[in-house]
Amino acid sequence: MKTIRRLIYGEVLAAIALVALGFLALFFFFDLVDELQYLGKSSGINAADIYQIRHALLYVGLLIPNHLYELLPISVLIGTIFVMAxxxxxxxxxxxxxxxxxxWRALKLLLVLGxxxxxxxxAIxxxxxxxxxxxxxxxxARYQNKITIGQTGAWLKEKQAYNTYVVNVKTLSPDNEMQGxxxxxxxxxxxxxxxxxAPLATFAAGDAWLLHKAVRAEFEVPTGFASASKPHDSAKVSRTTLETFRWPTEISAEMVSVALLKPERMGTxxxxxxxxxxxxNGQTAQRYEIEFWKKVFYPLSCLVMVILALPFAYLHFRSGGIAGYVFAGVMIGISFFLLNNVFGYIGNLRNWMPWLAAATPGLLYMAVSLGAFGWLVLRR
Incomplete structure (x- = not known):
C-alpha cells in the first residue's frame, strides 16, 4: 500500500505543480502586459522615482501568491483528472x-492529499x-502616490460616547499618511x-488622528429650531482653521488600509x-461577511475537486481520448470559479445568509462529485 500511495501521490503532485505553473505563467504575462502602460511614470513628488520594468516585474511577482490561491482548486482538479485518466x-x-x-481506499488516499x-x-x-x-x-503607490478605491475613497463610521462620526479618506500614501x-x-x-x-492626516499615538491644516466648521442649532413657533431662528456656524487638530478615534491604520483594499485580498x-x-457601528457588513465565509470555505474546495476527479479513473478510454476529459476538467474548474464569484454577488444583492452564499457552490459541486462517485465507481 505504501508503494501505491507513493506512486499516486508522486504523479498527482507533479501534475498539479505543472498545471499551476502553467496558469501562473499565463497570469504573469497578462499582468505584465497590463503594467506596461505605467512604465516611465512617476508620482510627481520625486522625479527620480520613475516606474521602470524592474518595478513592474516585482509588482507582478508579488501578485503571484494571490493568483496561486485562486487557481489552486482548479489546478488540483485538472492535475488529478489527468493522472487518473x-x-x-x-x-x-x-x-x-x-x-x-x-x-473507498482510493477515495481515502485522494482525500488525504486533498x-x-x-x-x-x-496558509497561502x-x-x-x-x-x-x-x-x-x-x-x-510609491509611483502613483496613493492607495485608493473608487472615486471617493473609503468611508468609515464610528460611534463614540455621545456622538457618531462618519469619516471619508480618499487615498492612503506609501508613508501611511491619509489624504483628502x-x-x-x-x-x-x-x-x-x-x-x-484636512488635506493630510496622520496616525498619532494614543488612538488619535492628527489632521494637518484642518478647516473645522461647528454648527450650533438653537433649541426648538425645527418647531413652527420659532420660524426665524437660525443655526450658528463658526469656522476655524487649525494648523493641527487632534481627533481621538479607535479607527486604526489597519482598518483604513482594509477599507481601501479589496475584501477578497484580506486575511480571515x-x-x-x-x-x-x-x-x-451599525453599518452593513453583508459584503464582508460573504467574503469572510468564502475565505473559510474556499480551501475546502480542494477536497471537492479530488472527489470529482476520482471517477475518471474508472472510465474506459480510447487512444488519444484523454485530452477530451482533461478539457472537461478545465471547464468544470472554470465553472466552479465563476459560480463561486456569481453566488457572492447574488448573495449580496439578495441579502442571503452570508455562509449560505459562500458555501452553496461548494455544496453543489460536492453533490455532483459524490453522485458521480456513486454512479461510476460503486454501481459499476
Missing part, C-alpha cells in the same frame, strides 16, 4: 485495483497572499454638529475584525 488509459489503474486498491492542499491553500490565502498584496499596493480626509460629526438626534476637512482575521467593527 492516464492511469486508466494505460491500464495501470486496473492493475492497482487487482492489487487491492478498492474505491486535505494537504486545504492546509496549503489556507490567509498569510502569504495578503502580505504580498499589501507590499504590491505599497510599491505601486473629511470627518462628519452627528449628535444622538442625527443632526450635524461639526465637519472637519482582518475580515472578521472589520466585520465586527462594522456591526458595532
Amino acid at each position: 492516464r492511469l486508466a488509459q494505460s491500464s495501470e489503474y486496473t492493475i492497482l485495483r487487482t492489487s487491492g486498491l478498492g474505491p 486535505a494537504l492542499f486545504v492546509v496549503f491553500s489556507f 490565502g490567509d498569510y502569504v497572499a495578503p502580505a504580498s498584496e499589501r507590499a504590491a499596493q505599497l510599491l505601486k 480626509v473629511q470627518v462628519f460629526e452627528f449628535n444622538n438626534k442625527g443632526l450635524v454638529v461639526s465637519t472637519t476637512q 482575521i482582518d475580515l472578521f475584525n472589520y466585520v465586527r467593527h462594522l456591526d458595532a
Whole structure:
C-alpha cells in the first residue's frame, strides 16, 4: 500500500505543480502586459522615482501568491483528472485495483492529499497572499502616490460616547499618511454638529488622528429650531482653521488600509475584525461577511475537486481520448470559479445568509462529485 500511495501521490503532485505553473505563467504575462502602460511614470513628488520594468516585474511577482490561491482548486482538479485518466488509459489503474486498491481506499488516499492542499491553500490565502498584496499596493503607490478605491475613497463610521462620526479618506500614501480626509460629526438626534476637512492626516499615538491644516466648521442649532413657533431662528456656524487638530478615534491604520483594499485580498482575521467593527457601528457588513465565509470555505474546495476527479479513473478510454476529459476538467474548474464569484454577488444583492452564499457552490459541486462517485465507481 505504501508503494501505491507513493506512486499516486508522486504523479498527482507533479501534475498539479505543472498545471499551476502553467496558469501562473499565463497570469504573469497578462499582468505584465497590463503594467506596461505605467512604465516611465512617476508620482510627481520625486522625479527620480520613475516606474521602470524592474518595478513592474516585482509588482507582478508579488501578485503571484494571490493568483496561486485562486487557481489552486482548479489546478488540483485538472492535475488529478489527468493522472487518473492516464492511469486508466494505460491500464495501470486496473492493475492497482487487482492489487487491492478498492474505491473507498482510493477515495481515502485522494482525500488525504486533498486535505494537504486545504492546509496549503489556507496558509497561502490567509498569510502569504495578503502580505504580498499589501507590499504590491505599497510599491505601486510609491509611483502613483496613493492607495485608493473608487472615486471617493473609503468611508468609515464610528460611534463614540455621545456622538457618531462618519469619516471619508480618499487615498492612503506609501508613508501611511491619509489624504483628502473629511470627518462628519452627528449628535444622538442625527443632526450635524461639526465637519472637519484636512488635506493630510496622520496616525498619532494614543488612538488619535492628527489632521494637518484642518478647516473645522461647528454648527450650533438653537433649541426648538425645527418647531413652527420659532420660524426665524437660525443655526450658528463658526469656522476655524487649525494648523493641527487632534481627533481621538479607535479607527486604526489597519482598518483604513482594509477599507481601501479589496475584501477578497484580506486575511480571515482582518475580515472578521472589520466585520465586527462594522456591526458595532451599525453599518452593513453583508459584503464582508460573504467574503469572510468564502475565505473559510474556499480551501475546502480542494477536497471537492479530488472527489470529482476520482471517477475518471474508472472510465474506459480510447487512444488519444484523454485530452477530451482533461478539457472537461478545465471547464468544470472554470465553472466552479465563476459560480463561486456569481453566488457572492447574488448573495449580496439578495441579502442571503452570508455562509449560505459562500458555501452553496461548494455544496453543489460536492453533490455532483459524490453522485458521480456513486454512479461510476460503486454501481459499476
